[in-house]
Amino acid sequence: MQASDSSSGYLSDVTFPDRFHRELSPTWLNYASVLGGARAKALGRPFRYLDLGCGFAHSTIVNAAAFPHAQFHACDFNRAHIEAASQRAARLGVGNVVFHESSFEALLEHDLPEFDFIVLHGIYSWVDADVRQAVRRLISERLAEEGLVYLSYNCQPGWSAEAPLRKLMLEFAQSTSGSIETRTGNAIAGMQALGNPSFRYFRDNPSATEALSALAASPLDYLAHEYLNRTWEIHYSVDVLDDMAHTGLAYTGSATLADNHPTLLMDRQAAEAIAALPNARLRHLAEDFAVNRRFRRDVFVRGARASRSQAQALESLEGLAIGCTTEIERIDTRATIPRGVLSFQPEFIADLRALMQQGSMRIGEIVAKLSGESRNPREILQNLLFLVAGGVLTPFAHAGGYDATGVRRAANASAMAALVRSADETQGAYVPSELLGNAVAVGADEAKQALQWIAGDPATPCPSRLARLGVLCGT
Ligand SMILES: C[S@@+](CC[C@H](N)C(=O)[O-])C[C@H]1O[C@@H](n2cnc3c(N)ncnc32)[C@H](O)[C@@H]1O
Structure with missing residues (x-):
């Protein structure tokens, strides 16, 4: 497509959809890692966090507002992403994010601190081997001891039936002209003309037919970033385990929290067959087969985890x-x-x-x-x-309840700015909460009610959910 050499085959002529991911929160990652036996992070103290390939950095900016004592860095080589992200941070009054308009490769040359968290969402399967190596070098050189890495990627065997659709889409998109959105739309239309039982691939793979319908209903900018980069690699979880082991990291859990509890995922027969396997590596891979997994949100930790006893792990969890x-x-x-x-x-x-x-x-x-x-x-x-x-x-992030002292107000200026914008635009918002250490999803009506309550309207009751979640304070 239109990717220049400087972007290593990654699309740079279309922006990615603006999305929030709750799994990227330090609170969430801490929880997932502690489940796997890592030591809990002291989230009330200053820490450092790096988001590689941040897109519009929605999650990172909200997390920065939820942890005002921590320092966040967000890197992306797409100028439009970094400009919009900087504007959002300014709008919310968030000053503790350093933005880097840079490739990962160039970021290696920047003067960076050590990080307690490094996150990459939607990157690893979509960049080539050289870029993945730059990512691993950044982790190797910049992750603190006991630091956490979040790495999401497409995995096998869940893609085995649908992977050929990507090749078809790429070939269709390359055979037409126009903007990247136009070509993506043309590709989907072309594929739909083939997506019927006369084509045996679709007849033999009903999940591919369902996938094609889902693709046709997806936004074009998402489809372009998901499928039309030069690289689209489906990994096996154990190979990513090896990549991270070479970087000095061990797997400590999944940010898809249910994935940390095999009994919630598979029946007894599958669990027993996996338990009988001779080593942890095979068990890790076999789980993906047991649930036909297609996407992983892995959390890795540097060093230290293996030396912790079960009693210490339980104490951290409690x-x-x-x-x-x-x-x-x-x-x-x-x-x-x-x-x-x-x-x-x-x-x-x-x-x-x-x-x-x-x-x-x-x-x-x-x-x-x-x-x-x-x-x-x-x-x-x-x-x-x-x-x-x-x-x-x-x-x-913390234990606590509604702070009923003082005047009615939002818990901090960023939460207030997010509520105002939500009410003005009659659109839901992700509002930062220091208590949660993450965003609270707030509907426009709830935001409006919160603002009326803050303004002292006697007829408006306090929105109790927002009070309980540390978005609001006051009598
Ligand atoms: C699929 S998007 C994910 C964005 C964001 N993490 C999210 O999940 O919403 C991938 C992002 O990585 C950026 N990216 C890809 N390769 C990169 C590289 N080599 N250096 C810096 N940014 C890169 C792209 O510009 C894009 O914003």
Whole structure:
């Protein structure tokens, strides 16, 4: 396509969609890594975070607002991305992000500090081997001891039926002229003309037919970045494990939180077959086959993890805070997990709701409060972790509740700016919360209600969810 040599075959003539990813939050990554046995990070102290290939840096800017005492760096070689990202940071009053309009290769020459977190979302499968090597050099030279890396990528075997669609799309796009969006649209139209049972590939691979319908409904800018770069490589998880091992890093968990709990993913027969395999490497790969996985959000840690005992790992886990970001009633006796639905005792859920109404709490404290004669602390811990994996509960940066002291206000200036913009544009927003250490997804009506409450409107009740999540303070 139109990629110049300086972009190593990555598209530079179309911007990527502006997306927020909750998994990129330091809180979330800390939780995933602690589940895998890493030492918990002290998120209340200053730390440094680098986002490689940040796009519009939506997630990184919101995270910077949620951790004002930390320093964030965001790198992308697409000028339009970095300009828009700088404008967003200024609009939200976020001053703790350093933007680098630079390739990863050139970033190696910059004067950079050591980072506690390095994240790459949507990069590794879409750049060539030289760029991946530059990424690994950055990690090797710039990641602190016990630092975490988040690396997402497309993996096999989940793409085995659909991968040929990418080749078809690339060839169609190269055979027409016009802007990248036009060519992408033409490619989809061309593929649709072939996507019928007369073509045996589609007849023999029903998932490819479904994938084609999904492609036809996707935005063109997303499709161009996803499929039309010079490189599109589907990795096997164990090969990425090797790449990271050569860089001195070990796998410590998945930011797709359910993936950390095999019992939520596969039946007993699959679990037993995997347990019987002779080594951890084979078990890691076999899990991808058990769930036909196609995308991974791996978290790696530098050094140290192996030397920790089970008791130390449990202590770290119990020290983490969790809470409920939705309405409390959404904590239900049934939770959806990848393999189906989990059921919980109604009394357990009633007690948990009452606790979560107060705000976020350390896991160890919840276990202590909910333990009784009829409840086993280990089972409670497991239930809590499963509820987090099912998205009913969420990792928080800190334990805490509504700060009811002082005047009505947003918890910080960036949260206020995000609420105002959401209400003005009648559009949902990701509003930073220091308590959550992540964004709270807020609807336009909720933002409007929050602003009316802040303005002192006596008829407007305090939006209790936003208060509980540390977006609002006041009497
Ligand atoms: C698929 S987008 C992902 C953007 C963002 N991480 C997200 O998930 O929303 C990949 C981004 O990486 C950037 N990129 C690709 N290769 C790069 C390189 N060699 N150096 C710097 N940025 C690069 C692209 O410009 C693009 O913004």
